[in-house]
Amino acid sequence: MTEIDNKIEVRDLRKAFSGKVVLDGVDLDVPRGESLVVIGGSGTGKSVLIKNIIGIIHPDRGSIKVDGEEAVGMKARDREAVTAKFGMLFQGGALFDSLPVWENVAFGLMAGHGTSRVDGKEIAIEMLRQVGLAPAVAELSPSELSGGMQKRVGLARAIATKPEILFFDEPTTGLDPIMADIINDLILQCVRELGATALSITHDMISARKIADRVAMIHAGKIIWTGAISEIDHSGNPYVDQFINGRAEGPIQMEIGKP
Amino acid sequence: MGFLAAVGRAFIAFLAGTGRIALFTGNSVMHCVRPPIYPRLIVRQMIEVGYYSLPVVGLTAVFTGMVLALQSYTGFSRFNAESVIANVVVLSITRELAPVLAGLMVAGRIGAAMAAEIGTMRVTEQIDALSTLSTNPFKYLVAPRLIAGLVTLPLCVLAADVIGVFGGYLVSVHKLGFNPAIYLKSTWDFLEALDVISGLVKAGVFGFLISLMGCYHGYNSKGGAQGVGAATTNAVVSASVLILSSNYLITEAFFSTVP
Structure with missing residues (x-):
């Protein structure tokens, strides 16, 4: 395996907030064209990991390479070129509530690719159709949409610029099981159609089993296991076993009742 | 030693805060002048800051002018100096009261709204x-608001100057029995360009400071509703303090050598 086979390479990534270590030397490879899902409990550093890779948070130490290019410490202009490869579905949708749905979807095209408003609207309606939403939704405000519809609009926005790498932050959190399955199907469909590399974080194992080619488990700021999704039930790792089976007993001790 | 340590910590925190604001200001100003510029967003913010603030600024100005005429009459009539009321009103309104009171009102209205939204x-x-x-969030969110504050508050203050003088005229003519033509002539004769210009310069500075504080506190807010609430309060308080302190410095710069 050569380095270039990995779309993203993370090495010894460390991040602490006010002395509290969140990422404690994360090593992670995301192979090109594959869908990697990082699983882990709440507060284990999943969101911080993804935000470091996107460039929203700056790591204290370590290396993040995108297409073999070092992204840590990159100049702002070069960083923009790397960010242009990304599309992201945020946990809460993060739709701009001051803009109608179609402007949300076409935002990246109009802001970063110089697409006109007329063309942007046309593309936005097509993107909405791809995620199963009617053209009438385009004129609505995000606040008029249900949680599931907001996730779909967020997905449409993430894929509108045809990114090379898609990030999904807890894509099914807060959705009912049927809507969660619909979102999982849409994620699969979008990733396949774009031929993109995908990095998701979730603690929803149903979602992970559906959208992952490979899985990595993060615990206490470190990646403690990686493997193909087909291997996860026989990982031999007690942390992974406890997590995927949702058992209270095991090596993972939740901080409950501590002052 | 404990007392000294507490003073030292407070002083270091003050310096750190000042440094953060200075960096934020430098970054914001840089994005105000470097393309891409978003004219549509600047116009939207100008309408928000200027047009929608006009009623509250106008009301403040008219009542301030009225009270000023009434109070001046009470004081100056003791020395048979009622004839200078027009001069007192126009000077006070254009130099001080219109920019400061408009600034404080807009800080309450716009500074809070900016901090809450961001x-x-x-x-x-x-x-x-x-x-x-x-x-870039600085280009999209901060720069349009700074430009709008800088440009629009002077326009509001220009309107407040006229409305404030009109308030003084109303009371002087209809309640105190002044001759309208003499009152207006006295106002016009005594008014100098520097009086108005100094007020407009103040308004420009205040508008910039209001937007800066609204954006800074909103941009750096943490947590949920409580964090946004704190950001809103901090934006209004810091903008108000900065308006009052910078008002003295600008007055000193303009009038320390001019009677």
Whole structure:
């Protein structure tokens, strides 16, 4: 395996907030064209990991390479070129509530690719159709949409610029099981159609089993296991076993009742 | 030793805060002048800051002018100097009261709104989403607001000057029995360009400071509703203090050598 086979390479990534270590030397490879899902409990550093890779948070130490290019410490202009490869579905949708749905979807095209408003609207309606939403939704405000519809609009926005790498932050959190399955199907469909590399974080194992080619488990700021999704039930790792089976007993001790 | 340590910590925190604001200001100003510029957003913010603030600024100005005429009459009639009331009104309004009171009113209205809007965008990850959509949040959110504050508050104050003088005229002519033509002539004769210009310069500075504080506190808000609430309060308080302190410095710069 050569380095270039990995779309993203993370090495010894460390991040602490006010002395509290969140990422404690994360090593992670995301192979090109594959869908990697990082699983882990709440507060284990999943969101911080993804935000470091996107460039929203700056790591204290370590290396993040995108297409073999070092992204840590990159100049702002070069960083923009790397960010242009990304599309992201945020946990809460993060739709701009001051803009109608179609402007949300076409935002990246109009802001970063110089697409006109007329063309942007046309593309936005097509993107909405791809995620199963009617053209009438385009004129609505995000606040008029249900949680599931907001996730779909967020997905449409993430894929509108045809990114090379898609990030999904807890894509099914807060959705009912049927809507969660619909979102999982849409994620699969979008990733396949774009031929993109995908990095998701979730603690929803149903979602992970559906959208992952490979899985990595993060615990206490470190990646403690990686493997193909087909291997996860026989990982031999007690942390992974406890997590995927949702058992209270095991090596993972939740901080409950501590002052 | 404990007392000295507490003073030292407070002083270091003050210096750190000042440094953060200075960096934020430098970054914001740089993005105000470097393309891409968003004219549509600047116009939207100008309408928000200027047009929608006019009623409250106008009401403040008219009542201030009226009270000023009434109080001046009470004081100056003791020395048979009622004839200078027009001069007192126009000088006080244009040099001090219109810019300061308009600034404080707009700080309450616009500074709070900016902090709340940007703060909500921060805690709902909308600012993070901007970064992933090839859009610099400073260019998209901060620069238009700074430009709008800088340009629009002087226009509001110009209107407040006229309305405030009109308030003084109303009371002087209809309640105190002044001759309208003499009152207006006295106002016009005594008014100098520097009086108006100094007020407009103050308004420009105040508008910039109001927007800066609204954006800074909103951009750096943390947590949920409580964090946004704190950002809103801090934006209004810091803008008000800065308005009052910078008002003295600008007055000193303009009038320390001019009678």
